[in-house]
Amino acid sequence: MITVTDLTKVYHQGRREVRALDGVSLTVPEGSIHGIIGHSGAGKSTLVRCLTLLDRPTSGRVEINGVDLTAARDAALRTARRRIGLVFQQANLFDSRTIADNVGYPLELIGVDKATRAAKVAELLGLVGLADAGQAYPAQLSGGMRQRVGIARALATDPDVLLFDEPTSALDPKTTDEILDLIMQVRGRGGLAVLVITHEMHVVKRICDSVSLLDGGRIVESGALTDVVSRLDGRLSQALLGIPPYAQPVDGGTLVDVLSNGEKAALPVVAHTSAAVGGEISILAGSVEHLAGTTFSHLRLSVPAGVDPQRAIEVLRGLGADARLTSDITSGEDRA
Numbered sequence: 001m002i003t004v005t006d007l008t009k010v011y012h013q014g015r016r017e018v019r020a021l022d023g024v025s026l027t028v029p030e031g032s033i034h035g036i037i038g039h040s041g042a043g044k045s046t047l048v049r050c051l052t053l054l055d056r057p058t059s060g061r062v063e064i065n066g067v068d069l070t071a072a073r074d075a076a077l078r079t080a081r082r083r084i085g086l087v088f089q090q091a092n093l094f095d096s097r098t099i100a101d102n103v104g105y106p107l108e109l110i111g112v113d114k115a116t117r118a119a120k121v122a123e124l125l126g127l128v129g130l131a132d133a134g135q136a137y138p139a140q141l142s143g144g145m146r147q148r149v150g151i152a153r154a155l156a157t158d159p160d161v162l163l164f165d166e167p168t169s170a171l172d173p174k175t176t177d178e179i180l181d182l183i184m185q186v187r188g189r190g191g192l193a194v195l196v197i198t199h200e201m202h203v204v205k206r207i208c209d210s211v212s213l214l215d216g217g218r219i220v221e222s223g224a225l226t227d228v229v230s231r232l233d234g235r236l237s238q239a240l241l242g243i244p245p246y247a248q249p250v251d252g253g254t255l256v257d258v259l260s261n262g263e264k265a266a267l268p269v270v271a272h273t274s275a276a277v278g279g280e281i282s283i284l285a286g287s288v289e290h291l292a293g294t295t296f297s298h299l300r301l302s303v304p305a306g307v308d309p310q311r312a313i314e315v316l317r318g319l320g321a322d323a324r325l326t327s328d329i330t331s332g333e334d335r336a
């Protein structure tokens with residue numbers, strides 16, 4: 001389990017103060033995958049550096065299974081840091097070392113003997129699907145394979161937390177999915193807590209149990225994936241269920257957004273509501289996703305002129321959906 005409390009990082013650029021992190025708090029229990037998304041400049045890289053104490057936070061705490069990393073210094077800090085395995089966008093392997101020696105490197109650093117190292121490396125290479133690649137060199141491997149090596153290396157010291165920083169941004173879609181499957185597979189290992197920092201919504205939708213939106217150094221929205229997606233007016237829902245920001249209503253009609261999930265997502269809500277209000281409702285945009293075993297449907301409708309949109313909203317809500325005027329959801333905000 002990793003617990004982050006009120007993490008703040010202030011940089012000084014001349015007389016200017018930049019609050020790159022401004023009171024970030026989050027908890028990731030073991031066996032769980034938490035995604036952090038945010039625009040460029042939101043503070044993602046600073047968060048990675050502060051979580052790993054590569055950069056010292058100005059204030060706040062990072063605790064792993066109750067051990068406060070921020071209170072540790074020197075040798076104690078080096079030991080505490082090994083509780084976090086880090087995987088970057090590119091694995092940054094030593095080109096002159098074999099794959100086995102790359103994976104075993106963190107163990108070499110802490111003086112683990114050769115035989116123990118070899119056994120651990122063999123186990124980890126098997127885990128990441130590279131059992132036969134130990135004697136190869138990085139240049140002989142594809143990007144996806146190198147990322148597998150990076151994951152094996154991050155697991156070498158049996159960390160309690162795996163921190164992924166844009167793990168699939170350099171990979172093609174098929175390889176991305178293979179690496180995401182591997183992340184799902186390793187998360188059950190020895191009670192790991194997994195944090196994934198990414199700008200790719202696909203990554204969040206496919207593997208995360210919970211997600212936070214970082215903006216201006218703050219977590220502005222956070223929750224279980226299925227909860228945040230269900231909030232029709234939430235920025236994470238907008239980002240993950242991908243409705244275009246704007247659509248023209250048909251012939252002076254009114255735009256209404258509707259979100260339903262589970263079995264309700266399969267109901268013919270538009271046909272039913274059209275019949276109930278006595279007017280033909282059009283679907284202008286929509287997104288249907290299967291997340292964490294549940295179907296989510298977000299539609300943008302045009303309710304015809306002459307029909308009271310509030311009446312259509314009532315009918316839709318009566319069918320178990322969340323429905324609102326589109327103008328109430330999208331007005332004036334810069335969406336994630």
Ligand SMILES: Nc1ncnc2c1ncn2[C@@H]1O[C@H](COP(=O)(O)OP(=O)(O)OP(=O)(O)O)[C@@H](O)[C@H]1O
Pocket residue numbers: 011012013018019020038039040041042043044045046047
């Ligand atoms: N060493 C530094 N000195 C001064 N300001 C910094 C430093 N590092 C980051 N910042 C500032 O802190 C803010 C957050 O930057 P950060 O790199 O963490 O964002 P990010 O979300 O990782 O962005 P990107 O996805 O573009 O890398 C930005 O305003 C950035 O200019």
